[in-house]
Amino acid sequence: MASSSSSSSTQVKKITLKAADGKHFEVEEPVAMEMETVKSFFVGNEDAMKDMVVPLLNVSSEHMPAILDFYRNHSEFRKRTPPPPAEEVKAFNEAFLENKSDEQLMEMIMAANFLNTKELLNFLTEAAANRIKNKSVEYVRAFFGIENDFTPEEEARIRAENEWAFDGLDED
Amino acid sequence: MGDRIGAMDRFSELPDYIIHHIMSYLSTDEAAQTCVLSKRWNHLRASFPILDFDQIYFVGKDLATRHPDFFSIREKRRFCKLINQFIQFVDASLLRFCKLKVSMQKFRLSMTLLDVEGDTSLLDNWIELAVANEVKEFDFNVHTDQTIDDMVYSLPETIFSAKFLTNLKLSGCNWEQSSNTIMFHSLKKLALDNVSMDEQMVQKFISECPLLEDFFISPAWNFKRFCVSHAPKLKIVTIDGSFYTVESIEIVAPSLQQCTLIHLGNTCDSLTLDEFRKRSPSLPRDVENLIIDVQKVPPSKYAAYLDCLLWICFPRVLCIEAKQRKTSIKFIEVSAPEKFVGCS
Numbered sequence: 001m002a003s004s005s006s007s008s009s010t011q012v013k014k015i016t017l018k019a020a021d022g023k024h025f026e027v028e029e030p031v032a033m034e035m036e037t038v039k040s041f042f043v044g045n046e047d048a049m050k051d052m053v054v055p056l057l058n059v060s061s062e063h064m065p066a067i068l069d070f071y072r073n074h075s076e077f078r079k080r081t082p083p084p085p086a087e088e089v090k091a092f093n094e095a096f097l098e099n100k101s102d103e104q105l106m107e108m109i110m111a112a113n114f115l116n117t118k119e120l121l122n123f124l125t126e127a128a129a130n131r132i133k134n135k136s137v138e139y140v141r142a143f144f145g146i147e148n149d150f151t152p153e154e155e156a157r158i159r160a161e162n163e164w165a166f167d168g169l170d171e172d
Numbered sequence: 173m174g175d176r177i178g179a180m181d182r183f184s185e186l187p188d189y190i191i192h193h194i195m196s197y198l199s200t201d202e203a204a205q206t207c208v209l210s211k212r213w214n215h216l217r218a219s220f221p222i223l224d225f226d227q228i229y230f231v232g233k234d235l236a237t238r239h240p241d242f243f244s245i246r247e248k249r250r251f252c253k254l255i256n257q258f259i260q261f262v263d264a265s266l267l268r269f270c271k272l273k274v275s276m277q278k279f280r281l282s283m284t285l286l287d288v289e290g291d292t293s294l295l296d297n298w299i300e301l302a303v304a305n306e307v308k309e310f311d312f313n314v315h316t317d318q319t320i321d322d323m324v325y326s327l328p329e330t331i332f333s334a335k336f337l338t339n340l341k342l343s344g345c346n347w348e349q350s351s352n353t354i355m356f357h358s359l360k361k362l363a364l365d366n367v368s369m370d371e372q373m374v375q376k377f378i379s380e381c382p383l384l385e386d387f388f389i390s391p392a393w394n395f396k397r398f399c400v401s402h403a404p405k406l407k408i409v410t411i412d413g414s415f416y417t418v419e420s421i422e423i424v425a426p427s428l429q430q431c432t433l434i435h436l437g438n439t440c441d442s443l444t445l446d447e448f449r450k451r452s453p454s455l456p457r458d459v460e461n462l463i464i465d466v467q468k469v470p471p472s473k474y475a476a477y478l479d480c481l482l483w484i485c486f487p488r489v490l491c492i493e494a495k496q497r498k499t500s501i502k503f504i505e506v507s508a509p510e511k512f513v514g515c516s
Contacts, residue, residue, distance in 0.1 A: 106186075113190055125190065129197030137208055144186070146210045158208050164229045164261070165204035 016053045023061035024053065027068060034071045036116035058114040063107060070096060070120055097127050102143055105131070191216050200224045218268050221277040223302075225265070227284060230258040240284070240317045255286055259294065270301050275336070278309040285316045288323035296328040306336040308358075313343040313365075324368070342367045354380040360405075363388040371395050378403050385427075400425060408432075 015032040017025045032038045032054075041054050059067075073092055077084050097105070105128055112121040132140045141148060150158070159166060191213075195203045203224075207217040228236040231254040235247065243251060262281070269276070279302040285291050295314070302310060314325050326346040334340075335355040340362050347369040359381040364374075365388070374395075378384060379402035387400070390412030398411060398421045406425040410432040421433065 109190060110186070113187065121190075121193070125193040126197045129194050132194075133198065133202060137205065140206070141209055144209075146213065148209070149211050150208070155208055158214060162204055162207055165201040167201070 018053050018055045019059050019061035019064050020057055021061050025064050031071045034075060034117055059111040063111050074119060188216060192220055195220055196222055201229055219272050219274055223269060224280045225262045226282045227258050230254045252286055266298055266301050270305055275306040276302055279307050280311040282313040285314050285325060288316055288325050295325060299328055300330045303330050303334045307334060308336050309339040310337055311341040315344045356381045359384055361386040365390055375399055
């Protein structure tokens with residue numbers, strides 16, 4: 001085990017990430033480097049630092065397996081020639097979002113923001129947008145946990161100023 | 173409920189740009205609705221850098237899709253009133269956004285001009301504000317109703333100094349020759365739909381936008397010679413001749429991948445897609461798709477067209493659209509290069 005660094009030259013190097021609650025995750029280096037936050041941890045430090053544990057202060061271990069799964073699959077999609085059929089990517093993305101509550105989705109958006117990965121962030125923010133499409137104002141407030149700090153008069157005035165935008169909403 | 177309160181604490185920290193990012197996936201009206209959520213969201217709505225103004229939200233689908241010629245007097249009056257409300261809304265939203273001094277990702281306008289002369293200073297001012305706020309995507313679609321006003325809006329000179337532009341789409345206006353230097357150093361996509369401008373100006377554009385990748389023009393009014401040159405990054409070219417006056421087309425673009433020439437009239441004698449041959453005679457670059465509509469080209473000219481196209485661009489897919497004369501196509505003899513796969 002001690003000689004792992006010399007004997008593993010043919011293996012993919014691993015980087016250890018530490019989630020906010022202290023749990024460790026061993027991740028293949030190319031996958032870890034998809035995250036700009038991890039990448040910038042090593043910039044200028046190179047090999048000497050590669051066996052250090054990278055602390056991810058804002059990411060809970062609950063979401064790490066799913067996030068890593070996303071990076072692994074999407075980096076494989078990008079590398080593949082010919083590119084994978086759109087249905088395959090779509091199927092993966094849909095399965096990824098299935099059974100994720102609104103709260104889990106929002107938590108993952110915050111994690112993706114912290115990890116600074118454009119692809120995951122774009123994907124999750126679009127998913128969030130899809131969940132609030134054509135929903136009532138009350139629904140959207142509950143979705144984001146927004147406290148309404150308007151007086152009823154203020155709200156009515158702003159709504160009247162933007163009357164054109166309020167047609168055909170579901171009361172859901 | 174307990175969960176929700178916990179969520180409230182955490183999500184209230186969502187940074188502005190993440191919320192804007194989510195809003196960018198919503199339709200224009202859905203994004204606008206967020207203004208009533210809370211004071212913070214009302215502010216976020218005001219600073220949202222995608223400014224998309226479409227009269228359809230004000231005048232409604234019915235009036236927007238019918239021609240004003242067929243409006244009753246009452247409908248016409250209503251239409252004018254709603255357009256005026258729309259103008260006031262655009263003006264107020266733009267001014268509010270510009271006070272915040274943040275850069276503008278996109279400005280889109282789609283409206284009917286009821287009084288070109290009267291609206292000119294307003295439109296000029298909107299364009300000036302967008303340019304001053306470093307607009308990146310500019311989509312400007314104004315239509316004049318000829319029964320109301322036979323003038324066409326002319327773009328102001330300010331547009332030439334929009335140096336942050338990456339996408340420019342213009343529709344329904346005049347673009348006159350200017351002595352000004354074109355500052356579109358970042359422009360990647362240029363679409364001119366129903367824009368009247370001359371050949372020299374198009375040429376000047378293409379040669380002065382070094383990053384241009386996608387060029388679209390329809391129709392190419394009053395153009396005799398269409399020449400695209402000095403376009404190192406140009407990948408996609410679409411020219412709709414609309415059966416007008418185009419006599420020759422010459423495209424010199426080493427990165428060309430897709431070329432669509434449609435509605436070329438019977439005046440088009442010469443077609444040259446060069447540079448492929450010049451650059452590397454033994455290893456020509458492939459044009460992935462070449463779509464040419466020769467509906468009105470006399471069959472006697474097909475052979476010359478095809479020969480030139482096949483030898484010069486080595487298209488992988490060649491689609492000749494000549495629906496009325498499909499039978500003629502069969503009799504053309506083409507000396508197909510090795511890479512040529514099929515002809516439809």
